[in-house]
Each structure stands twice: as C-alpha cells, then as structure tokens.
Amino acid sequence: QGNVRFEDVRFAYNPDRPILRGVSFEVPAGRTVAIVGPSGAGKSTLSRLLFRFYEPRAGRILIDGQDIAGVEQGSLRAAIGMVPQDTVLFNDTIGYNIRYGRWDASPEEVREAARLAQIDRFVSGLPEGYDTPVGERGLKLSGGEKQRVAIARTILKGPPILVLDEATSALDSFTEREIQDALDRISRGRTTLVIAHRLSTVVNADEILVLDRGIITERGTHESLLAEG
Ligand code: ADP
Ligand code: ADP
Numbered sequence: 001q002g003n004v005r006f007e008d009v010r011f012a013y014n015p016d017r018p019i020l021r022g023v024s025f026e027v028p029a030g031r032t033v034a035i036v037g038p039s040g041a042g043k044s045t046l047s048r049l050l051f052r053f054y055e056p057r058a059g060r061i062l063i064d065g066q067d068i069a070g071v072e073q074g075s076l077r078a079a080i081g082m083v084p085q086d087t088v089l090f091n092d093t094i095g096y097n098i099r100y101g102r103w104d105a106s107p108e109e110v111r112e113a114a115r116l117a118q119i120d121r122f123v124s125g126l127p128e129g130y131d132t133p134v135g136e137r138g139l140k141l142s143g144g145e146k147q148r149v150a151i152a153r154t155i156l157k158g159p160p161i162l163v164l165d166e167a168t169s170a171l172d173s174f175t176e177r178e179i180q181d182a183l184d185r186i187s188r189g190r191t192t193l194v195i196a197h198r199l200s201t202v203v204n205a206d207e208i209l210v211l212d213r214g215i216i217t218e219r220g221t222h223e224s225l226l227a228e229g
Pocket of ligand 1: 013046
C-alpha cells in the first residue's frame with residue numbers, strides 16, 4: 001500500500017514559465033526516493049501537486065494506481081504525512097500539537113509517539129509535560145525540538161506515505177544528525193519522498209533523482225551518483 005507514481009507531469013504557475021517539464025518517477029510502496037537539486041528546481045512543487053494544492057497541466061499522479069485528480073484533498077492529507085522545513089506549532093500545549101488530527105488516540109499511543117520522537121529530552125516528567133504550553137506565551141522550542149513534535153504527530157498519525165521536505169535543512173549539523181536518525185526510523189516501511197538540496201542528507205534512499213530546472217537529469221544511488229561526481 002502507498003505506491004506513488006508521477007507520469008510525465010508538467011506544470012507551470014504562470015503559462016509562460018514552465019516549472020516541471022515532464023517528470024516521471026515511481027516510489028514503490030514502502031521505499032524511499034529522494035529528489036535532490038538546486039533551489040528553484042521545482043522540488044517543493046512536486047509535493048504541492050501530490051497534495052493537490054495545484055493540478056498538473058499535463059501528465060498524471062497515481063497513488064496505488066489511482067489518479068489523484070479524482071481524490072479529495074482530505075483523503076490525500078489522511079494518507080500522506082508531511083514534515084516540513086520549519087514546523088509551525090499551534091499556540092497550545094505539546095500534547096495538543098502531538099495529538100492534532102488524531103484526537104481519538106489513547107494516552108498510551110501519545111506517550112509511545114513522544115518516546116519514539118524523543119520529546120522527553122526537552123519536556124521532563126511526562127505525561128504531565130504534555131500540558132506544557134508552547135509558543136508565544138509558553139515554552140520556546142528550538143528548531144530541532146519543533147521537528148521532534150512534528151515527528152511525534154506523524155508517528156501518531158501513521159500515514160502510509162511520507163513527504164519530508166527539507167525537514168533538517170534549517171538545523172545545525174549536530175541537531176540535523178539527530179533528527180535525521182528519527183526521520184530514518186519513521187520512514188522505514190513507509191513510502192517516503194524526501195526532498196533535499198544536498199546529496200549527503202539522503203544516503204539511505206533506495207533511489208535518488210536529480211531535478212534541475214524541471215527535468216530529472218540523473219538517477220541512481222548515493223554511491224553511483226557520488227562516483228559520477
Ligand atoms: P525548489 O523546491 O526546488 O526550491 P520550488 O518548487 O519551490 O523549487 O519552485 C520552483 C520554481 O517555481 C521557482 O522558480 C519558484 O520561484 C517558482 N514558484 C514557486 N511557487 C510559486 C508560486 N506560487 N507562483 C509562482 N512561482 C512560484
Ligand atoms: P491532518 O489533520 O490529517 O493532519 P491537516 O491538513 O489538518 O491534516 O494538516 C496536515 C499537516 O499540516 C498537519 O499534520 C500539521 O503538521 C500541519 N498543519 C496544518 N495546519 C497547521 C497550522 N495551522 N499550524 C501548524 N501546522 C499545521
């Protein structure tokens with residue numbers, strides 16, 4: 001479950017400026033595919049199309065063989081988990097932010113998600129710590145801590161498909177390594193599309209695609225792409 005396929009997808013925000021010029025690739029169910037490329041290449045546009053924030057001008061996007069053009073946005077959001085570059089938390093408690101979208105989750109499930117995301121590193125005395133307010137009038141979280149909350153929310157949501165859009169690129173290199181480990185853990189067994197601008201952050205991907213000015217120019221593994229230079 002969770003096979004994602006882009007078939008000759010073309011897209012432009014403005015008709016006179018093509019952004020995606022025929023992009024085809026597949027993320028087999030349970031596998032990880034990374035899209036790397038320079039800023040402005042069209043990487044984030046791919047994920048916006050996957051959530052149907054925009055529609056392709058041509059080509060198709062399929063999930064488990066079904067064209068998403070006929071799938072409601074709500075169903076896509078339920079099936080696809082997203083960890084963005086900068087997580088914006090609600091000005092509410094940590095627990096609210098973890099449980100967001102999974103209000104039926106039991107306290108045990110919430111605790112397990114928080115444990116896997118290692119939130120106890122900055123909130124002591126769980127589960128009381130879940131009532132800690134964050135944001136403007138609460139605890140100020142670092143970038144890495146916010147990413148851990150986003151990861152806990154994603155673990156709780158448990159979607160078959162995951163999009164990680166530059167999820168570590170705003171972090172210092174030490175925090176980046178820690179969050180990368182957590183992301184590697186949650187992507188295991190899930191169909192995962194990783195968007196990154198550096199090859200060094202996608203070592204574990206089953207396949208890496210290089211996107212440049214709306215075209216896939218190279219594909220391979222971390223080793224084969226490094227060997228080519
Ligand atoms: P990447 O994620 O690879 O950095 P994006 O997909 O964000 O690239 O953007 C690709 C191109 O599309 C960029 O030139 C960007 O300026 C342009 N773009 C992004 N969003 C919009 C928008 N809403 N309207 C017009 N142009 C946009
Ligand atoms: P779902 O409820 O299925 O998670 P949503 O569209 O409500 O779907 O949210 C998708 C993801 O986007 C959430 O998991 C959350 O991380 C993020 N999100 C949505 N709205 C906000 C918001 N206002 N502030 C912060 N994050 C948000």
